[in-house]
Amino acid sequence: MDKxxxxxxxxxxxxxxxxxxxxxxxxxxxxxxxxxxLGKNLFNEMRYTKDGLEISDxxxxxxxxxxxxxxxxxxxxxxGSSREHxxxxxFDFGIRCVIAPTFADIFxxxxxxxxxLLIKLPQSDVDQLIFDAKNEASPMISIDLEKHEITCHxxxxxxxxxxxxxxxxxxxGLDDIDLTLQKKNKIERFEIHHHLEQPWx
Amino acid sequence: xxxPRTLFDKLWNSHLVDIQDGDxxxxxxxxxxxxxxxxxxxxxxxxxxxxxxxKMTLLVADHNVPTTNRSNGIIDIESCVQVQTLxxxxxxxxxxxxxxxxxxxxxxxxxxxxxxFTLPGTTIVCGDSHTSTHxxxxxxxFGIGTSEVEHVLATQTLIxxxxxxxxxxxxxxxxxxxxxxxxxxxxxxxxxTAGGTGYVIEYVGEVISSLSMESRMTxxxxxxxxxxxxxxxAPDKTTFEYLQDRPMSPKGIMWQNAIAxxxxxxxxxxxxxxxxxxxNANSLVPMVTWGTSPEDVLPITGCVPDPVVVVNPSKxxxxxxxxxxxxxxxxxxxxxxxxxxxxxxxxxxGRIEDFRAAASILKGKKIASNVxxxxxxxxxLVKKQAEDEGLDIIFREAGAQWRExxxxxxxAMNADKLDEGERSASTSNRNFEGRQGRxxxxxxxxxxxxxxxxxxxxxxxxxxL
Ligand code: SF4
Numbered sequence: 001m002d003k004x005x006x007x008x009x010x011x012x013x014x015x016x017x018x019x020x021x022x023x024x025x026x027x028x029x030x031x032x033x034x035x036x037x038l039g040k041n042l043f044n045e046m047r048y049t050k051d052g053l054e055i056s057d058x059x060x061x062x063x064x065x066x067x068x069x070x071x072x073x074x075x076x077x078x079x080g081s082s083r084e085h086x087x088x089x090x091f092d093f094g095i096r097c098v099i100a101p102t103f104a105d106i107f108x109x110x111x112x113x114x115x116x117l118l119i120k121l122p123q124s125d126v127d128q129l130i131f132d133a134k135n136e137a138s139p140m141i142s143i144d145l146e147k148h149e150i151t152c153h154x155x156x157x158x159x160x161x162x163x164x165x166x167x168x169x170x171x172x173g174l175d176d177i178d179l180t181l182q183k184k185n186k187i188e189r190f191e192i193h194h195h196l197e198q199p200w201x
Numbered sequence: 202x203x204x205p206r207t208l209f210d211k212l213w214n215s216h217l218v219d220i221q222d223g224d225x226x227x228x229x230x231x232x233x234x235x236x237x238x239x240x241x242x243x244x245x246x247x248x249x250x251x252x253x254x255x256k257m258t259l260l261v262a263d264h265n266v267p268t269t270n271r272s273n274g275i276i277d278i279e280s281c282v283q284v285q286t287l288x289x290x291x292x293x294x295x296x297x298x299x300x301x302x303x304x305x306x307x308x309x310x311x312x313x314x315x316x317x318f319t320l321p322g323t324t325i326v327c328g329d330s331h332t333s334t335h336x337x338x339x340x341x342x343f344g345i346g347t348s349e350v351e352h353v354l355a356t357q358t359l360i361x362x363x364x365x366x367x368x369x370x371x372x373x374x375x376x377x378x379x380x381x382x383x384x385x386x387x388x389x390x391x392x393x394t395a396g397g398t399g400y401v402i403e404y405v406g407e408v409i410s411s412l413s414m415e416s417r418m419t420x421x422x423x424x425x426x427x428x429x430x431x432x433x434x435a436p437d438k439t440t441f442e443y444l445q446d447r448p449m450s451p452k453g454i455m456w457q458n459a460i461a462x463x464x465x466x467x468x469x470x471x472x473x474x475x476x477x478x479x480x481n482a483n484s485l486v487p488m489v490t491w492g493t494s495p496e497d498v499l500p501i502t503g504c505v506p507d508p509v510v511v512v513n514p515s516k517x518x519x520x521x522x523x524x525x526x527x528x529x530x531x532x533x534x535x536x537x538x539x540x541x542x543x544x545x546x547x548x549x550x551g552r553i554e555d556f557r558a559a560a561s562i563l564k565g566k567k568i569a570s571n572v573x574x575x576x577x578x579x580x581x582l583v584k585k586q587a588e589d590e591g592l593d594i595i596f597r598e599a600g601a602q603w604r605e606x607x608x609x610x611x612x613a614m615n616a617d618k619l620d621e622g623e624r625s626a627s628t629s630n631r632n633f634e635g636r637q638g639r640x641x642x643x644x645x646x647x648x649x650x651x652x653x654x655x656x657x658x659x660x661x662x663x664x665x666l
Contacts, residue, residue, distance in 0.1 A: 015518075018394055020494075030614065031265065031282075050621065074515055082330040084328075084347040104428060106330060163362075176360055177248070183218070200456075
């Protein structure tokens with residue numbers, strides 16, 4: 001996994017609540033057996049007509065946001081299915097960070113495992129970021145994971161919180177499986193004990 | 202004195218392997234299907250890793266399989282590759298696999314319980330959010346992403362954060378023709394689709410105790426639609442009776458020992474819940490969704506809502522967007538909404554009890570001429586049972602299509618889908634935009650409400666049929 005430390009990028013505003021995983025990547029694209037290549041189908045049904053033509057007023061089709069790497073959106077983003085294709089599609093498009101008041105649980109886990117930073121901010125901050133992203137000529141912000149800071153165009157600084165273990169993994173690009181396999185002895189000990197308690201399993 | 206614990210606390214603690222750097226919990230049961238697993242197996246191969254406990258893993262193809270004649274295999278090339286990949290991975294890693302020709306094949310959340318693979322007191326995961334279904338057995342069951350699928354395959358554990366506890370108590374009696382699906386929709390309407398975020402919901406009360414395992418599964422299945430990680434119901438006599446003599450259930454003395462242990466799986470008196478919801482079921486009525494989120498739900502006696510009266514601006518925008526997508530005018534009585542397609546099936550309502558209930562409405566009648574009715578059993582065994590009981594004949598004579606098992610129009614990954622603008626009454630669990638086909642419009646209902654809609658060609662109050 002790539003390391004995530006600091007970066008600056010274009011913010012795309014998507015002021016919709018309950019954006020579900022079917023909206024992020026519709027099921028016809030779940031038939032792939034790879035992790036890559038889904039970016040072109042991100043938000044497919046909002047982004048393209050039935051005939052595959054771009055819908056010009058969808059945010060990621062507008063010239064200012066075509067290279068967006070940060071998404072600011074409404075609450076409960078990522079609800080619905082557990083499909084990791086949703087973070088894969090976001091990542092493949094180039095999104096490295098999503099900011100919203102709240103996220104759905106499974107989606108939240110999935111993003112961190114794919115090097116996407118999710119930031120929860122109060123609704124008022126999100127509203128301000130959406131307003132700025134809509135109205136700035138070049139809506140850029142900088143994110144510093146180490147310092148838990150977002151810096152906006154006029155040097156306004158917004159602090160955010162993040163779980164220390166998730167932060168550690170993102171900063172160092174760590175693979176969970178390697179970390180867990182280091183605990184092999186503990187797992188083995190647990191299995192012996194567990195088998196004594198529930199031998200029918 | 203030991204602090205009283207909830208059932209969730211007990212399940213969590215009995216699976217804790219380690220607490221350093223997040224809780225590492227042990228996974229007893231891993232269900233795997235074709236859509237969310239190929240990249241996980243690829244990851245294992247790339248890392249030169251094995252599956253740690255193959256015996257705790259069960260593979261089945263369900264999302265992509267055709268529900269029509271299967272003798273020619275899968276026509277769609279990508280679907281075919283995905284199913285073939287699953288089969289190849291089963292062979293390569295020596296894992297049990299139910300292929301398309303196997304009568305035990307079916308939707309992953311139907312076959313787990315059916316086989317006795319799902320057991321009380323276990324932790325169960327699957328790369329699918331509706332894994333919450335298995336919580337009906339007093340198991341801690343939740344959906345995971347593909348990276349986590351790989352993590353479980355390689356380590357038989359997961360790094361997780363403990364959830365908060367929510368109690369939902371349902372007392373009273375469900376009125377006639379009001380089902381556990383209506384109750385589930387009602388609860389989601391109360392909590393909202395994010396109301397359960399961060400929680401595991403435990404269901405208790407007179408109504409829950411009186412429900413069959415099938416009905417309990419419907420409730421736990423829909424729990425994810427309220428945003429909760431999992432739903433659980435303490436195991437009881439109904440649970441044990443359901444599991445006895447299932448192919449993978451414990452046998453003989455093991456069965457006795459297991460029951461003794463399972464009986465301890467209840468929340469202690471005085472256990473603390475972070476949130477509570479009390480419902481009296483006596484006045485519940487059949488429910489139907491009108492919008493594009495499962496929280497957009499109303500009694501069938503209601504009318505399409507008017508966004509003008511919604512105070513919260515982002516919620517108002519969502520209602521407006523939903524109504525445009527759904528092609529509905531505020532104030533329209535829900536029973537005036539015409540239906541093109543009826544879908545009976547899915548992991549929410551694709552079990553034998555659901556087909557019996559729908560058949561009781563359809564028996565001796567014909568569906569409306571403008572309606573297509575798809576009946577898709579949740580597994581090969583559900584299909585066989587229904588056929589043994591003659592239910593397929595009732596469905597066919599009413600004008601329904603009686604199909605092979607799979608997810609089908611629940612998510613429309615195979616050929617079963619709505620066309621642009623088509624409207625369905627569906628027993629599945631999600632009414633998201635495009636869920637049942639691009640531009641398709643979904644109204645979620647119970648199996649008997651779906652059958653009633655098929656007969657009249659409109660959303661219909663089954664109590665008035
Ligand atoms: S029936 Fe629907 S919800 Fe259930 S597993 Fe299949 S696609 Fe998912």
